Amino acid sequence: MDNNLRLVGIRLSLFFFLVLSFFSIAFFYSLAMPGYFLFDDWPNLSGLSLISDLWSGLSFVSSGIAGPLGRPIALATFAFQADAWDGHPELMLGVNIFIHLSAFIGAFFLAAGLARFYYPKNDVLPWWIGLAVAVIWGLSPFLATTHLMIIQRMTSLSGLFLLCGLAAFVWAHLVDKRHRLWRWLLLFFGLGFGTLLSALSKENGALLPWLALIILWLWIPKEYYLRDRVSRSILLFLMILPAILLFFYLASRIPGILDNSYGPRRYFTPEERLLTQPLILLDYLRYLLFPKPIAVSPFMDHWPQSTGWFDPPSTIFAALFWPVLIGISIWLRKKAPYLLFGVLFFLVAHILESSFIGLEMYFAHRNYIPAFGLYFALVFFLFSVPQKFRRIVFIGLIGYILVFAGVLWQVTSGWNEKHINGEVWLNHNPNSIRGAQFLANRYLDQNDFFGAHHVIKRAVERHPDEPLLNFQLTDNCIHREMDFPETLQNVLNVLSSTPRYNPQVAFELLRISQEKNHSPLCELRDFNVLYSLIDALLSNPIYERRSGTSSMLYLAKAFVSSEINRFDQAVDYFVASFRSRPNIDVAFYGMGLMANIGDYDRVYHFLEEVRTSAPDSRLGREIWMHRLDEFEQIIRESERIDRERLSQGVEVGS
Incomplete structure (x- = not known):
């Protein structure tokens, strides 16, 4: 006992x-x-912002890029938290x-x-x-x-x-x-x-x-x-x-x-x-x-x-x-x-x-x-x-x-003490590009524009051909407006000729191109300058030949073109982005803009092209076709409304 x-x-x-x-x-x-x-969260999880229903959620889960298997189980757990x-x-x-x-x-x-x-x-x-x-x-x-x-x-x-x-x-x-x-x-x-x-x-x-x-x-x-x-x-x-x-x-x-x-x-x-x-x-x-x-x-x-x-x-x-x-x-x-x-x-x-x-x-x-x-x-x-x-x-x-x-x-x-951590992490690995970017952002949070520029400039000295770091020299030109033309030219030269491939710079250009006020710390970097930066990277064969990167860059050009009211060019770039790497959400952007400018014939023509680009897998193809069918119904209803408005003498888009 x-x-x-x-x-x-x-x-x-x-x-x-x-x-x-x-x-x-x-x-x-x-x-x-x-x-x-x-x-690393943004390239993999930014698609969460596009989830609005079951089918868009399934599309996100099946579109993983982090590994050869797509990692759908992990992505599914993120999809359930899309609102976060x-x-x-x-x-x-x-x-x-x-x-x-x-x-x-x-x-x-x-x-x-x-x-x-x-x-x-x-x-x-x-x-x-x-x-x-x-x-x-x-x-x-x-x-x-x-x-x-x-x-x-x-x-x-x-x-x-x-x-x-x-x-x-x-x-x-x-x-x-x-x-x-x-x-x-x-x-x-x-x-x-x-x-x-x-x-x-x-x-x-x-x-x-x-x-x-x-x-x-x-x-x-x-x-x-x-x-x-x-x-x-x-x-x-x-x-x-x-x-x-x-x-x-x-x-x-x-x-x-x-x-x-x-x-x-x-x-x-x-x-x-x-x-x-x-x-x-x-x-x-x-x-x-x-x-x-x-x-x-x-x-x-x-x-x-x-x-x-x-x-x-x-x-x-x-x-x-x-x-x-x-x-x-x-x-x-x-x-x-x-x-x-x-x-x-x-x-x-x-x-x-x-x-x-x-x-x-x-x-x-x-x-x-x-x-x-x-x-x-x-x-x-x-x-x-x-x-x-x-x-x-x-x-x-x-x-x-x-x-x-x-x-x-x-x-x-101490995890949330970002500024202190940024200093410690960069001192531990002074070669870290991400560490330099993180610390520079912490300086910007404190309105220390000189400190942020100094961190990025020092990182560029360590990695002179790194495209993302060079591009980030154009993020912040406060108190250095006179130097901006020379800085921009140097950055354009690096982007067009660098032998270093970093897809993150294309993603960053894409992210910024979608923001209305895309450079609050450097007003000189307007949409026209952003356009030239994208073109410089597209002129680099290392980036142009990679379908995923060129697709992001064409998509960035499409968003920039939309912002400066070059809608016909924007449509062309949406189509070019899709053709570089088929993505149904990119297709929706393009067809949505075609409909907004009243070019419904092109919408339906491109819609058929998108259908022929559906994934080979049965599940992926079913998700693709279902979302296209839903979108086509919306487009046809939009066309019907536009025709009624035209018959009443109301300008489409007014």
């Missing part, structure tokens, strides 16, 4: 600390409210926090399940290990930007499905053999739906079968292997086969990437990226284990690349560190299996974003899933120490968790 009461007490304590941890994480992240939108764009970031931040709290529970069950293989007769210890892992992972300050940056919901949502899928996979091996149906369901939903939902939130989810293989190969004892025919079939088709296909897909991309380099979009070559990533992974490792508030920054673009094995000298150290660590882990595998498991889980989870694919060099949120393997290995080691040292180790573990909580509190409680 006493033992039973003691066991009940331990379980209640476990539940209490689980709930306490859950609400503590929620509290720390609530300190970051209301939050704010950052640069772009005036209520706290509503979107709240959903991000809720997703992380749900992932915290997923990490708890995954870690507890993994621990149970090595403590099968202990009803409580695996759950305490699971709690410790989940708390460290959930409080990890270095992962905070995954939730504080609104658009990174894609990462956390993918991580949620991945952790839950792996947890289901692990517990399928722990289910009693008499309950085969439950085992099959856990395998099917964990590997099948887990991979699908995770990958459709962000492409990293495709790594779930690989991580499941790591767990099966390095962690699950052979006596737990599933040997019945159905289980083996599920593992074959939902784990092994997808893992092999992903391997060959990645392998097939290597020659093209290495032969053709990354082109003008990146400031580094494939060789430089491969040399730099071991150093970056080591930097990730440092801040995951020993967090500092200064390292929690959303602006890690233009991280300095390694140009040779000894430039910088730390490159060769990092390149040797990882194979040596793997070798030591293999040597200690029998005595310390958690070490090899943690290292390979960490590295395999990084293989898409931290290898040869030409993404940006450095992002803290890439560690959202890899960090789990690292923290699990650390906690399992601490729980494996001899009994006589366990009390000291547990006191140290509690202190370690409190350090994480303290650093996270510093990060989230």
Whole structure:
């Protein structure tokens, strides 16, 4: 009876600390409210402003540009919050926090399940290990930007499905053999739906079968292997086969990437990226284990690349560190299996974003899933120490968790201090283009026009051929009106000739072209000047040849033409934008203007062209056609009204 009461007490304590941890994480992240939108939010989420009904919402969900799969699951969660764009970031931040709290529970069950293989007769210890892992992972300050940056919901949502899928996979091996149906369901939903939902939130989810293989190969004892025919079939088709296909897909991309380099979009070559990533992974490792508030920054673009094995000298150290660590882990595998498991889980989870694919060099949120393997290995080691040292180790573990909580509190409680953060983040990475833009905007908020100009000018000196920074020199000419003609000419020269590709400058031109008072800090940059800036970028072959960028630039010219009452030109540019990259909302803009100037014949002719450009997918085509049918009804009704007004002698458009 006493033992039973003691066991009940331990379980209640476990539940209490689980709930306490859950609400503590929620509290720390609530300190970051209301939050704010950052640069990467606009290219991906600006389409939320066009959502007005179910069909426009479905169109937004199916039009993702952030990855090859479109990330429709993540976009669907944003579509449900369309009213929050772009005036209520706290509503979107709240959903991000809720997703992380749900992932915290997923990490708890995954870690507890993994621990149970090595403590099968202990009803409580695996759950305490699971709690410790989940708390460290959930409080990890270095992962905070995954939730504080609104658009990174894609990462956390993918991580949620991945952790839950792996947890289901692990517990399928722990289910009693008499309950085969439950085992099959856990395998099917964990590997099948887990991979699908995770990958459709962000492409990293495709790594779930690989991580499941790591767990099966390095962690699950052979006596737990599933040997019945159905289980083996599920593992074959939902784990092994997808893992092999992903391997060959990645392998097939290597020659093209290495032969053709990354082109003008990146400031580094494939060789430089491969040399730099071991150093970056080591930097990730440092801040995951020993967090500092200064390292929690959303602006890690233009991280300095390694140009040779000894430039910088730390490159060769990092390149040797990882194979040596793997070798030591293999040597200690029998005595310390958690070490090899943690290292390979960490590295395999990084293989898409931290290898040869030409993404940006450095992002803290890439560690959202890899960090789990690292923290699990650390906690399992601490729980494996001899009994006589366990009390000291547990006191140290509690202190370690409190350090994480303290650093996270510093990060989230100061998140809204934009000016201070802007200074700190740019000092931490002085090469960051986004960091310079963010800080310049903070100076403008304080009417410090000279300070804002100085930040951008200093960034241009670091990146003289960066088109967006040069363009932003025209944003603010207060007290420098006399210098504006020379500045404008220099910017036009850069835009027309730069070898650096940055689609953000096209998006910025598009955004500004839609504003009535588009340059309150530089009246000299009127619509005619904006027109010349767009033309300069279109004259650059690097931008003109890319369909997405040229489409945005033609669309910007269409809006500018409308503002200066060149409606026939505006119609031509709307059509040109659509033909560069078919977009139904662009088509609506164009046909709406055609109708406004009374050119209904052209509306119907263009309408047929738009119909022939519908997406190939069945769902995309159905959404496209439904929206066109609705629009055609509106146009025909508009034409009927215009004809009645003309017959009554009323001028159309009056």
